[in-house]
Amino acid sequence: xxxxxxxxxxxxxxxxxxxxxxxxxxxxxxxxxxxxxxxxxxxxxxxxxxxxxxxxxxxxxxxxxxxxxxxxxxxxxxxxxxxxxxxxxxxxxxxxxxxxxxxxxxxxxxxxxxxxxxxxxxxxxxxxxxxxxxxxxxxxxxxxxxxxxxxxxxxxxxxxxxxxxxxxxxx
Numbered sequence: 155x156x157x158x159x160x161x162x163x164x165x166x167x168x169x170x171x172x173x174x175x176x177x178x179x180x181x182x183x184x185x186x187x188x189x190x191x192x193x194x195x196x197x198x199x200x201x202x203x204x205x206x207x208x209x210x211x212x213x214x215x216x217x218x219x220x221x222x223x224x225x226x227x228x229x230x231x232x233x234x235x236x237x238x239x240x241x242x243x244x245x246x247x248x249x250x251x252x253x254x255x256x257x258x259x260x261x262x263x264x265x266x267x268x269x270x271x272x273x274x275x276x277x278x279x280x281x282x283x284x285x286x287x288x289x290x291x292x293x294x295x296x297x298x299x300x301x302x303x304x305x306x307x308x309x310x311x312x313x314x315x316x317x318x319x320x321x322x323x324x325x
Contacts, residue, residue: 196213211290215291219291219293223295224295226291227293233285234278241274241278244267248268248271
């Protein structure tokens with residue numbers, strides 16, 4: 155914590171409302187200490203590198219999305235959910251229409267529904283592969299309104315996980 159000298163001069167109302175915000179390192183230390191108090195044991199198969207990576211990603215998300223650290227931004231999740239639910243509704247509507255209407259009459263609409271479903275599913279997959287990539291956490295600090303984006307590298311031969319990109323940028 156930063157130590158500041160207090161002057162004996164009376165402060166104005168504006169000066170009293172402004173407080174010094176804690177630094178990121180202070181917040182991380184405080185969150186780590188709080189995390190030690192409420193440790194949650196996660197059991198992972200040591201032979202499965204994918205399972206270990208997902209466990210690490212989930213632990214990192216839980217740690218960084220604490221109220222005193224960052225507020226998580228759910229843009230990637232929202233886009234993937236919207237595309238997924240749209241494809242489910244298209245499939246359900248197409249199936250229901252094909253069930254209610256005679257085959258010869260519904261053939262063209264069912265083909266359109268199948269093509270639309272495949273297109274939405276491909277869009278969702280391409281979004282996850284090209285846009286979301288290996289992003290683990292996207293969040294915003296409440297104090298400075300900066301965005302933090304952590305990207306984990308894909309696991310290699312040595313089973314080492316490292317942060318490959320930490321980007322701070324203005325929103």
